[in-house]
Amino acid sequence: xxxxxxxxxxxxxxxxxxxxDVRGLKKVYTGHGRDVEAxxxxxxxxxxxxxxxxxxxSGAGKTTLLRCISGLLDVTDGEVVLDGKKVTEPPPGMAVVxxxxxxxxxxxxxVRQNIELPLxxxxxxxxxxxxxxxxxxxxxxxxxxxxxxxxQLSGGMQQRVAIARAVAYEPSVLLMDEPxxxxxxxxxxxxxxxxxxxxxxxxxxxxxxxxxxxxxVYLGERVLVLSHRxxxxxxxxxxxxxxxxxxxETRSTKEFADLRHHVYEQIQKAKQGFRPDGDTA
Amino acid sequence: xxxxATTAPERRRRRLSGSNFALxxxxxxxxxxxxxxxxxxxxxxxxxxxxSSEILTMLLRQLGEPGFWTAxxxxxxxxxxxxxxxxxxxxLAGVVIGSIPVLREFTASTIEFLRPIPSxxxxxxxxxxYGTKIQSALILIVYAAFWQILVxxxxxxxxxxxxxxxxxxxYRFSRWTxxxxxxxxxxxxxxxxxxxxxxxxxxxxxxTAELVIGVPGLxxxxxxxxxxxxxxxxxxxxxxxxxxxxxxNLFARYIERRVLRWHxxxxxxVAA
Numbered sequence: 001x002x003x004x005x006x007x008x009x010x011x012x013x014x015x016x017x018x019x020x021d022v023r024g025l026k027k028v029y030t031g032h033g034r035d036v037e038a039x040x041x042x043x044x045x046x047x048x049x050x051x052x053x054x055x056x057x058s059g060a061g062k063t064t065l066l067r068c069i070s071g072l073l074d075v076t077d078g079e080v081v082l083d084g085k086k087v088t089e090p091p092p093g094m095a096v097v098x099x100x101x102x103x104x105x106x107x108x109x110x111v112r113q114n115i116e117l118p119l120x121x122x123x124x125x126x127x128x129x130x131x132x133x134x135x136x137x138x139x140x141x142x143x144x145x146x147x148x149x150x151x152q153l154s155g156g157m158q159q160r161v162a163i164a165r166a167v168a169y170e171p172s173v174l175l176m177d178e179p180x181x182x183x184x185x186x187x188x189x190x191x192x193x194x195x196x197x198x199x200x201x202x203x204x205x206x207x208x209x210x211x212x213x214x215x216x217v218y219l220g221e222r223v224l225v226l227s228h229r230x231x232x233x234x235x236x237x238x239x240x241x242x243x244x245x246x247x248x249e250t251r252s253t254k255e256f257a258d259l260r261h262h263v264y265e266q267i268q269k270a271k272q273g274f275r276p277d278g279d280t281a
Numbered sequence: 282x283x284x285x286a287t288t289a290p291e292r293r294r295r296r297l298s299g300s301n302f303a304l305x306x307x308x309x310x311x312x313x314x315x316x317x318x319x320x321x322x323x324x325x326x327x328x329x330x331x332x333s334s335e336i337l338t339m340l341l342r343q344l345g346e347p348g349f350w351t352a353x354x355x356x357x358x359x360x361x362x363x364x365x366x367x368x369x370x371x372x373l374a375g376v377v378i379g380s381i382p383v384l385r386e387f388t389a390s391t392i393e394f395l396r397p398i399p400s401x402x403x404x405x406x407x408x409x410x411y412g413t414k415i416q417s418a419l420i421l422i423v424y425a426a427f428w429q430i431l432v433x434x435x436x437x438x439x440x441x442x443x444x445x446x447x448x449x450x451x452y453r454f455s456r457w458t459x460x461x462x463x464x465x466x467x468x469x470x471x472x473x474x475x476x477x478x479x480x481x482x483x484x485x486x487x488x489t490a491e492l493v494i495g496v497p498g499l500x501x502x503x504x505x506x507x508x509x510x511x512x513x514x515x516x517x518x519x520x521x522x523x524x525x526x527x528x529x530n531l532f533a534r535y536i537e538r539r540v541l542r543w544h545x546x547x548x549x550x551v552a553a
Contacts, residue, residue: 067447070451071451072447072450072451090450090451090452090453092453094451095451095452096447096448096451098444098447098448100444103442103444103445104444104445104447104448106445106462106463106466107543107544108466108469108543108544109462117452117454117458117462118452118453118454121453121454121455121458122453149543149548151545151548169452
């Protein structure tokens with residue numbers, strides 16, 4: 001279960017083309033005689049190859065936002081553009097890792113079959129599938145469990161399967177919806193390093209949604225801080241930590257503490273209802 | 282963090298089921314012994330309650346008769362054909378109705394009205410239509426078993442986890458793949474439960490049709506034995522039908538375990 005955490009040199013990453021463009025996104029839930037404005041106005045761009053974290057207080061509509069971006073939920077206003085194409089349904093260039101790993105994997109399939117199924121749907125040839133599946137399985141450290149069923153694995157390992165499935169799919173943007181909220185702290189640290197590692201190895205663009213400030217700062221190149229509902233972006237924080245990060249070293253640096261402090265402050269403000277647009281909720 | 286199952290609980294379970302089996306055998310034997318002694322000492326009237334050894338002897342003698350096996354074959358054939366028709370019809374109807382919300386709403390009250398009608402209430406009708414032909418039994422079986430299966434399939438199809446559905450959608454599974462890889466495996470435990478219930482009900486209705494209408498099979502032999510005063514044979518045939526019931530139930534459970542190896546109700550090992 002050891003993961004190679006030494007980052008490969010990051011090259012050929014085009015940080016100028018936008019992979020994902022969210023413009024004026026608004027989502028209002030209607031029904032039961034009242035409208036609930038979950039997301040008011042979100043605009044941000046994620047460039048190809050970036051690892052961006054979205055952090056917000058609980059109830060900030062993070063999941064709503066992610067479901068809108070992934071095309072699982074219709075937007076009320078504004079648009080989501082992936083690879084230059086407007087998202088109206090789940091787009092081909094996107095893979096989602098859900099928080100509920102136990103429920104998002106198919107218990108009737110083995111680890112290998114779970115990862116292979118989306119590739120089959122994509123129409124890849126058998127040999128190509130086998131190769132990509134094996135690469136993904138090795139990359140997440142599940143080589144020995146490839147033919148087990150998900151329910152025979154621990155929670156952290158199950159989430160690795162879901163991550164491997166998403167990575168093997170080779171999406172333009174990998175969306176992660178609080179993927180580690182349900183695992184214990186040590187597993188969580190391992191999985192965070194895994195995400196950084198995969199990001200380096202596969203040069204995938206990652207949008208990582210979390211409520212955990214430390215996690216957001218540790219993982220991201222940028223952290224988008226969300227306001228309280230109805231959601232807008234409070235701040236786009238650039239994370240200036242070095243590319244090579246380690247749980248022990250990075251988390252004890254002053255820079256990390258300063259960034260964490262700053263984001264924390266923003267979240268506290270958000271909780272108290274501070275809004276950059278001056279509106280009231 | 283290994284995938285290997287711990288064998289300790291498994292062994293414990295096996296030992297438990299082993300002792301259960303021994304206890305059950307002892308219980309069965311005790312009741313057999315009681316039913317042997319009571320008629321012999323005159324507590325029970327021997328004319329109507331022959332000792333269990335006589336019943337058993339009669340049953341063993343029946344096993345040597347070709348006519349008995351013909352009747353077993355007829356009963357099993359009616360059961361199998363009826364159950365197969367009910368399974369196919371129930372699963373198809375369940376999947377179609379369950380996948381189309383409008384259709385589900387549209388049929389809901391009709392199903393709730395038709396389902397509680399006891400199949401035996403159709404006996405006068407099938408006698409008029411088919412007399413003692415095998416079709417009479419089949420209609421009763423299919424009617425009784427169909428609802429068992431249909432209702433289970435309807436529940437099963439509706440039980441797809443929203444996260445699984447989102448996963449399938451986000452990976453752009455085609456409708457067919459969604460059905461094959463998501464809806465069907467989700468519904469399968471329900472389908473198998475429906476199958477198990479239907480298998481038992483089908484035997485009841487097959488024997489009822491034989492006994493009441495006179496469709497050829499063990500049930501008809503039972504009726505003839507009873508009306509000709511062959512009390513011991515009557516009991517022997519009842520025991521034979523009971524054994525068939527047990528075999529059918531074991532068969533259904535075997536199928537269940539085979540099909541649902543991955544399901545929490547069947548699988549043995551879950552790491553935390």
